[in-house]
Amino acid sequence: MPKKFDVVVVGSVNADLVVGVERRPAPGxxxxxSDLATYPGGKGANQAVAAARLGGRVGILARIGGDGHGxxxxxxxxxxxxxxxxxxxxEGPSGVALITVGPDGDNSIIVSPGANARLTPDDVARAREMIASAAVVSFQLEVPVPTVLAAARAACDAGARVVLxxxxxxxxxxxxxxxxxPLxxxxxxxxxxxGREGRTGAEAERRTPSAVAEALLERGPRSVVVTLGGDGALAADASGTIAVAAPKVEVVDTTGAGDAFTAALCLRLAHGDPLKDAVRYATRVGAAAVRESGAQSSYPTADDELPL
Structure with a gap:
């Protein structure tokens, strides 16, 4: 039976409060x-919007607050x-992300979870029918890990592909x-x-990207995707590792670009693409998203021409 949804996202919904700075402040x-700008965001909502804008049939399990941001x-x-x-x-506040964007387009983010912290395994149980009707279910960690695990179990039991x-x-x-x-x-x-294997984070970061992908596979996921910003991404599974270059674009704002990448990846996997082909498409969508300010407002539609 055909799936009702290409992608269901279980995750966060935030208001992004964004300020541009010439440089980030030192302690004290x-x-x-710049003037404060408020955008809809949150990793879960970003992925849902990005996949929908690309033409996907998308549902979301999430919580918002009863405040003005909601x-x-x-x-x-x-x-x-x-x-x-x-x-x-x-009842109470929605999730909020406090974002500073430097002149190079890179950002620093502090997240106040708000309603996101109140998404529970009971909410997952009530949404089992929606989760079961998805080809791919996508997760992030701006909601409680027990909730993510419960939803991932439900997705796997229903035959959906789990992307974390x-x-x-x-x-x-x-x-x-x-x-x-993949992970x-x-x-x-x-x-x-x-680094949780006994190595320091610095030691882990000194590994080559291919070695990182192989080490991650040893932790148990069925496949792995390592994103490398402007250098593209790596895809790894039992058949091997492949590097995918990213298009070269002028970077305006990287906020939400990783979410656009993951959404595009999920959508193409839902359509049956092999992992390496889905990653190639996702790098193009991620590159398109950094060319404009904001997260969701920067995401391409199915009709937009993507960078090569």
Missing amino acids: ETVLG GLLRDALAEAGVDLGHLLVT NLSPPAPVPGELLALCD VVNEHEAAFLL
């Missing part, structure tokens, strides 16, 4: 920034065409890693995970 220092976040998801049947409202973006990096049980196909990490997230 104050610097002036309406903005709901409207952004609805406008993109994301199914909101399991977008739940929690280990961001922000946090300890996860081996059972969760074993369900990943998606950047170099810092990989160093965090491998």
Whole structure:
């Protein structure tokens, strides 16, 4: 039977509060920034919107607060065409991300989880039908790990493919890693995970990207994708490792680019693409997303021409 959804996202919904700075302040220092801009964000919502804008049939399991940000976040998801049947409202604040963007387009982010911290395994149980109707279920770690594990189990039991973006990096049980196909990490997230093997993060970061991917596979996931920013990405599974170059573009703002990459990856996997082909497409979508400011507002549509 055909799946109702290409991708279901179980994850966070945040309001992104963004300020541009000429340089980031040192401890105890104050610097002036640009006007404050508020955008819809959160890793879960970003991935859902990005996949929907690319033409995917997308649903989301998430929580927003009953505050003013909640309406903005709901409207952004609805406008993109994301199914909101399991977008739940929690009394109290929505999640908020405080983002500073430097002149080179790189960002620093502090996240206040708000309603995201209240997404529970009971919410997963009530959303089992939606999860079971997805080809791919995508996760991040801005919601509690027990909730992610419960949803990953439900997805696997229903025959859906599990994609976990280990961001922000946090300890996860081996059972969760074993369900990943793929585990998606950047170099810092990989160093965090491998550093827990007894090596320091710095030692893990000195490994070559191929060695990192192979070491991650040894932790149990069925496949691994390591993103390398402007240098592209690596895809690794039991058949070997392949490097994928990224298009060269002018970087304006990297906020949410990793989420665009993961969303595009999930969508192509849902359509049956081999992992390496899905990664090639995802690098092009990620490159398109850094050419404009903001997260969701920068994501390409299915009709946009992607960089080569």
